[in-house]
Amino acid sequence: MYESRGQRHAITDQCPGSIPVLSVSSNGQWESARSRENSSRKECRDKERDRYGDGGKYAGRHSELKDRATCLTQNSTDRSRTPHPGNGINRDGTPRPVKGAWGQGRHRHPQHPLARTPTRPLQRNWEVCPVLRPPGGAMFEFSVLSYNILSQELLHRNASLYKHCHSRALPWEYRLPNLLAEIRHYNADILCLQEVQADHYEKQIKPALQEMGYQCEYKKRTGPNLDGCAVVFKPSRLSFLSAHPVEYFRSGIPPLDRDNVGLILLLQPVPTDCVQSDPSDFICVANTHLLYNPQRGDVKLAQLAVLLAEINRLSRLPGGSVNPVVMCGDLNSTPWSPLYSFLTTGFLEYQGIPVDRVSGQNSAPRGQRLLTAPLWSQRLGVDTHCLYDTNAQQQFHNYTTTTRPCRYYTTVPPLCDTTTPIIHTGAVSSQMTSDRPRIDHSLNLRSSYQHLLAHNGTPEVTTWNSTVDYILYTPPDAGTCSHLPDSRGLELLGRLSLVGKSELKAVRHLPNQHHSSDHLPLLARFRLHR
Known part of the structure; x- marks a missing residue:
């Protein structure tokens, strides 16, 4: 029973699944209609709260609210009258969102919470690369995925970057479920992950990856930071030899005053019936996340020199040959920047380069500070060839790395020979006659990506506006390192295509409904001739 203005009204009709419809007198018609709408809104709130919980995952369904509004309209006493526009009902009978944030127990947006985001994910295809060396003999094929998964703590700290x-x-x-689904879908043999939050890694990411058949190694950033780098691999395909975390922070040694880190693993292909294990046959996999600050190119170059010195030490064999290297990570540098050129050409004449142009991130550099010699202090123990100084090498190694041998071996096979000099040949040695200050390295690194889209020649992007993520590898031709046998190089078989700025703009950038990081994953497949 219901009362309005002192008059008692009986329920004469009822719409299934909706509030009761009343017959009212003419002098009470307007107030009764408003009362019915208030009751409708209250019942909607109560049922939604009972069904989804106060602030549940999808608090409010468009179809249900619209059906109730339509039912109310059709069963009103004066059917020609438009329902009174309350907080939840428009004049056309459709539900209207109530002001207020989601998750506070009020009516939510009537549509699915992600209805405004794209309904389709980015289209990425597999690109087959031309093979220069025909298949033959003992071979091992494997895939590598590099992915900056966006630490939740960094997302919160930089919330203004994600207002879009x-x-x-x-x-x-x-x-998290989206990220794990992506990793499961790509099914790579080796994963190099950046911005992996430590607590999420231990409690969620590591257990989930172990269930997928992966073995995980992790290095947290130094200082108060909560994220770090992880290298994950399938022990069914690769045997673990050792892990070598690298810390870039050096107290009192400028410019290494930042808490970024790297992680290097030595992995050996699992023996097969046709190919037996060779202790010297391994792949050096490096993962890192360099400093972001576009104004500090000097820091990035010094961090890179430390990583290259450790890669050189670990990949070299006693006879002077070098095993293949895969170097992944978020380098916070764009293609064809001075830092990228240093990695892919093997040298950089840095004198006079503006510090804020080293990484190529600034479209309009404004800094006046220039790179000058030396780039880092001799106390670092790394020379201009990105090699450890003989006298300082052991001290530096003890300070920055921890070697953990595989539990299946009682000893770790010999990894480096500090007495064997590295011989520079080819393009690098021809440039070393110049008197201009330079840095160089002996690795012949090549990018797995061309950085231009094949169909229109526009730049590829791995994040909002540029490419900063890479999978670098040592190809068979060994250009700058004469003692690297062809058999120890890696052959690029294919890669997962990237997209351009326009494609990212079309999906309202990243993260979104389908892509749960502000970076895109990179995936490449290699062949190792053994």
């Missing part, structure tokens, strides 16, 4: 994103796509509870 739908708020429902940002919580870790939504992003």
